[in-house]
Amino acid sequence: MTSLWERLEQADNSARPSLSARRIAEAAVSIADADGLEAITMRRLAAELGVAPMAAYRYVSDKNEILxxxxxxxxxxxxxxxxxxxxQTMRALALGMRALVLKHTWLTQLPAARAAFELTxxxxxxxxxxxxxxxxxxxDVDTAMSIFRTVTAYIHGATSAEVGLRQLSTERGWVSGDEARAGLSGQMTWLLGTGRYPEFARYTREAVRKDDLLWQFETGLEHVLDGIALRLATPGPG
Amino acid sequence: MTSLWERLEQADNSARPSLSARRIAEAAVSIADADGLEAITMRRLAAELGVAPMAAYRYVSDKNEILxxxxxxxxxxxxxxxxxxxxQTMRALALGMRALVLKHTWLTQLPAARAAFELTxxxxxxxxxxxxxxxxxxxDVDTAMSIFRTVTAYIHGATSAEVGLRQLSTERGWVSGDEARAGLSGQMTWLLGTGRYPEFARYTREAVRKDDLLWQFETGLEHVLDGIALRLATPGPG
DNA sequence: TCTATGAGTATACATCGTACGCACCGGCTT
DNA sequence: AAGCCGGTGCGTACGATGTATACTCATAGA
Structure with a gap:
């Protein structure tokens, strides 16, 4: 079997199939967007495509390949x-990626984290x-790549955390941040009440930007970009 | 049902159970360490604990709770x-977390990414x-927390990427980086051969630190810490 | 018109998480 | 001492899932 991507480009038009890897992926994405990653079932997918459960296996060797x-x-x-x-480019990249992840939150939940890092x-x-x-x-190329990796790592980590938080909230039906904190009280008040976490407790009391997730993302990003700027600054002319 | 953590501390010693949430978690961790996250099965877990498949449900309401x-x-x-x-503290934190993740690679693969971000x-x-x-x-507390979040996000993203890469390698039985690149040729040579990615192709040719994953992690970390240092430096006295 | 190719189907199976109810044991009340 | 009772662990069973295997059948080329 040749590589998945290779097969994709060599779309053999010899037949007139009603299915295609593309259509399968699109259906899977729309299911995941609507009902989450675990809603993707070979049977559900087939139903959505108006096809028998096993049909997809003509185009895909695995469920993982669908992911x-x-x-x-x-x-x-x-x-x-x-x-x-x-x-500017990196900022746009980061914000674009964040928007993408927030639109397709399942991106952070892929069971095979591999898939997210494979060279597609x-x-x-x-x-x-x-x-x-x-x-x-x-x-040098090593440093250049390390910069890419660093920004990517931040984006990945920050968006994962944000999605995790958002899901925790909506899953329990909270809309406002205050509501969330009230809801968390069950678990959290007890934990914080133990007095083991004074700094953290202070944060929950005094912080102002607790609910401004965009501010949090951008602020963290600026920290990272500041560090990279140091590396990019030509040390000579100053 | 009270919170999971609350129940944990109030270990009611009224009976003498052979099982406990703790023992279940330990068994699960050792299974996941050995054979990966997907090897954790209620049946396998029970077998490892010398107990019937359903026994764990006395201490845990869900498989997710085990995670x-x-x-x-x-x-x-x-x-x-x-x-x-x-x-120094943050560096130690980052390297410690990296070691932890490399030891328990399933941490990056938790299906409920939520779990990884819940306030345990x-x-x-x-x-x-x-x-x-x-x-x-x-x-201010907001900025302080944003620094924590930024470092955490980098750590999470970087370790996830590293684990993903390592798993991709070992899964295909490669040991050396050269072997890996030779193995990737199937997918990659074709992709790079398309000439669409000149910068990336240059990296695969010229980079020296391609296989030094620790260097990559630390270098990225320094970028991040440099950026934070700017924020922490008192602007006055210079 | 015959036939081979390849798209979609039908059936079946092993394995998973877990609902439900039972058996049993030790400490309490009486 | 007797009997209840809460809680521990077990057995059985069910529906859902991914996918192996063998099929049907339409169409393109001869």
């Missing part, structure tokens, strides 16, 4: 910035643009 | 630094120590 296809499909929909100013075509494009954006500063 | 217990158990084993120098007691301890470490600089 890979889903990842690549949504990455393909991300508009990847292609800019001059590296910092669209992920490569992403790396490509980023590397191009910082090409100006003459860095 | 939560596992997370907290291993977080509890992490030695969380408690230092003076914030940068040991995770709170972690936040507590970190906040204490940067208490010196007088920051």
């Amino acid at each position: 890979e296809l889903m990842v690549d499909l949504v990455y393909g929909q991300a508009d990847i910035p292609q800019g001059e100013d590296w910092r 075509p669209n992920r490569l494009t992403l790396a490509e643009r980023t590397l191009a954006a910082i090409r100006g500063a003459d860095l | 939560e217990l596992m997370v907290d158990l291993v977080y509890g084993q992490a030695d969380i630094p408690q230092g003076e120098d914030w940068r 007691p040991n995770r709170l301890t972690l936040a507590e120590r970190t906040l204490a470490a940067i208490r010196g600089a007088d920051l």
Whole structure:
């Protein structure tokens, strides 16, 4: 069996199939968007496609392969910035990725985290643009890649945390942050009441930006970009 | 039903049970360490504990609850630094977490990513120590927490990526990085051969630190910590 | 018109999480 | 001492899931 991606491009038009890897992935994405990742069932998928449960196996060797296809499909929909100013580019990249993840929250929950990191075509494009954006500063390739990896790691970690928090909230039917904190009281008041976490308790009392998830994401991002700026700054001319 | 953590501490010693939430979690962790997360089956777990499949349900209402217990158990084993120098403390925190994740790679694969972000007691301890470490600089609580979140996000993202890469490798039986790249050729040579990714192709040719995963982790971490240092530096006295 | 190819189908199975009710044991009340 | 009773662990059973295997049948090329 050749590579999944290779097979994809060589769409053999010899027959006129009603199904395709693409259509399967699209259906899977729409199911996951609506009802979460665990709602993706070969049977449900087939029903959605108006087809028998086993039909998909003509185009996909595994359920996991469907997940890979889903990842690549949504990455393909991300508009990847292609800019001059590296910092603007990275900010756009980060915010774009965040929007993508918030739209498809299952991205953070893929059981095979592998899939999220495998080199799918669209992920490569992403790396490509980023590397191009910082090409100006003459860095060795290792450092250049480390910058890409760092930003990517932050994005991944921050969005995962945000999605986790959001899901925890909506799953329990909270809308406002205050409501959430009231709801958490059950678990949390007890924990905080133990007096073991004074700093954290202070945060819950005094913080102002607790519910401003965008502010949190952007602030963290600026921390990261500041650090990278140091690396990119040419040390000479100052 | 009261909170899971509450129930844990109020271990009612009225009876002499052979089982306990703790023992269940330990067994689950050892299974996951050995054979991966998907090897955790209620039946397998019971067999490992020398007990009938349904026995665990006396102590746990869900399989998901077992996952939560596992997370907290291993977080509890992490030695969380408690230092003076914030940068040393954070470095130690990051390297410790990395070691923990590499030891329990399933941490990055928890299907309910929620579990990884829920406020378990040991995770709170972690936040507590970190906040204490940067208490010196007088920051508002929001910024202080954003620093914690940023480092945490980087750690989470970077370790996930590293684990994903490692699993992809071992899963296909590669040991050396060169072997891995040779193995990836199938998928990758074709992709890179398309000429769509010149920057990335240059990296695969010229990079030197491709296989030094520790260097990659630490370098990214330094980028992040540099950015935070800017925030912590008192702007006055220079 | 015959036939081979390949798309979609039908049936079946092992394995999973877990609902439900039972058997049993030790400490309490009387 | 006798009997109840809460709680521990067990047995059975069920519906859902991923997928192996063998099929039907339409169509394109001869």
